[in-house]
Amino acid sequence: xxxxxxxxxxxxxxxxxxxxxxxxxxxxxxxxxxxxxxxxxxxxxxxxxxxxxxxxxxxxxxxxxxxxxxxxxxxxxxxxxxxxxxxxxxxxxxxxxxxxxxxxxxxxxxxxxxxxxxxxxxxxxxxxxxxxxxxxxxxxxxxxxxxxxxxxxxxxxxxxxxxxxxxxx
Amino acid sequence: xxxxxxxxxxxxxxxxxxxxxxxxxxxxxxxxxxxxxxxxxxxxxxxxxxxxxxxxxxxxxxxxxxxxxxxxxxxxxxxxxxxxxxxxxxxxxxxxxxxxxxxxxxxxxxxxxxxxxxxxxxxxxxxxxxxxxxxxxxxxxxxxxxxxxxxxxxxxxxxxxxxxxxxxx
DNA sequence: CCTAGATCGTTATTAACTATAATTATCATC
DNA sequence: GATGATAATTATAGTTAATAACGATCTAGG
Numbered sequence: 504x505x506x507x508x509x510x511x512x513x514x515x516x517x518x519x520x521x522x523x524x525x526x527x528x529x530x531x532x533x534x535x536x537x538x539x540x541x542x543x544x545x546x547x548x549x550x551x552x553x554x555x556x557x558x559x560x561x562x563x564x565x566x567x568x569x570x571x572x573x574x575x576x577x578x579x580x581x582x583x584x585x586x587x588x589x590x591x592x593x594x595x596x597x598x599x600x601x602x603x604x605x606x607x608x609x610x611x612x613x614x615x616x617x618x619x620x621x622x623x624x625x626x627x628x629x630x631x632x633x634x635x636x637x638x639x640x641x642x643x644x645x646x647x648x649x650x651x652x653x654x655x656x657x658x659x660x661x662x663x664x665x666x667x668x669x670x671x672x
Numbered sequence: 673x674x675x676x677x678x679x680x681x682x683x684x685x686x687x688x689x690x691x692x693x694x695x696x697x698x699x700x701x702x703x704x705x706x707x708x709x710x711x712x713x714x715x716x717x718x719x720x721x722x723x724x725x726x727x728x729x730x731x732x733x734x735x736x737x738x739x740x741x742x743x744x745x746x747x748x749x750x751x752x753x754x755x756x757x758x759x760x761x762x763x764x765x766x767x768x769x770x771x772x773x774x775x776x777x778x779x780x781x782x783x784x785x786x787x788x789x790x791x792x793x794x795x796x797x798x799x800x801x802x803x804x805x806x807x808x809x810x811x812x813x814x815x816x817x818x819x820x821x822x823x824x825x826x827x828x829x830x831x832x833x834x835x836x837x838x839x840x841x
Numbered sequence: 842c843c844t845a846g847a848t849c850g851t852t853a854t855t856a857a858c859t860a861t862a863a864t865t866a867t868c869a870t871c
Numbered sequence: 872g873a874t875g876a877t878a879a880t881t882a883t884a885g886t887t888a889a890t891a892a893c894g895a896t897c898t899a900g901g
Binding site (some may be wrong): 581583584585595596599600619621622623 | 848850851852853864
Binding site for chain 1 (some may be wrong): 701702703704705706708709710712713714715716717718719720721722725736740743744746747748751755756758759760761808811812815818819821824826827829830831832833834835836837838
């Protein structure tokens, strides 16, 4: 899942520029057509953010999906796996292993609810809530550093666009 | 790869609201903590755009990766697989099957270059260039429809932020 | 009551994308 | 000419996503 970035720079730096290859100097690959689409920029930017996020979470023993699930469980105590899967936009079968992992790490509990014995009420343990605090702080501070150079107006416009794209579906 | 979206709406719509469940009406799941991070909005927005893109490309027999590769090959005739992999930010081994697929569909050619017989010069066929035209037009018009409601300033700010994120790595 | 249909969590399976190590052929350099 | 680097490839494994199907349970209509 972590994606390597910045290879173009590595390539460009590592050229000895001898007489032999001076002629066919590897001209940088043009992405003039791709860059007309916002989705292209979004994929590249998302790769960067996702890699950064993964490295932030790794020392805490979390991945992006387990982080997302843990945060939603802490913020919404007692929710069901179906609700959680809906909130995460993933299929119910794929959530099972995520909840399994959180449960095995004793970060959450699957509790039976008497009124509907088909469902589990998901609740975080104390350790889960403590990890939540550390993980959320780490994620936000990491991202703040990554976005430090932008002004609030730019970020607000970006957030607005991204949110509205999501809303339309 | 296409991700289902809009499930929350489906769920909310399908409730009969009888006496029994009126009490524990499924309150919408709160993402108040997650939404503090721009990466969260980016993932959701990217899912929407990616799903839209995949559906746009499917009738043309392309996926996101084969589309990206085809566009870069048409725009950069004769480039090598290493250059292409670098431009796409994927590992060289993973590019092989993509180039295989484009070649089997007779959209591109792997041509030996005499000056360096280790590399292939990738070039699009006539069919490849024709499909390129149709695919690029389809992608841009689809995205234009998806982004129609935003003004140019918002989109420009978004593009600037996304590009700079990518540049920093 | 009680049967039919729906929902919840689950298993199994498949496909797509990503990442790493190792191999072969070729090139560059000393 | 030997040594090391590069290009493409093979093999492999890990992660994520999508679908079908099942048992248990709930809901609704007769």
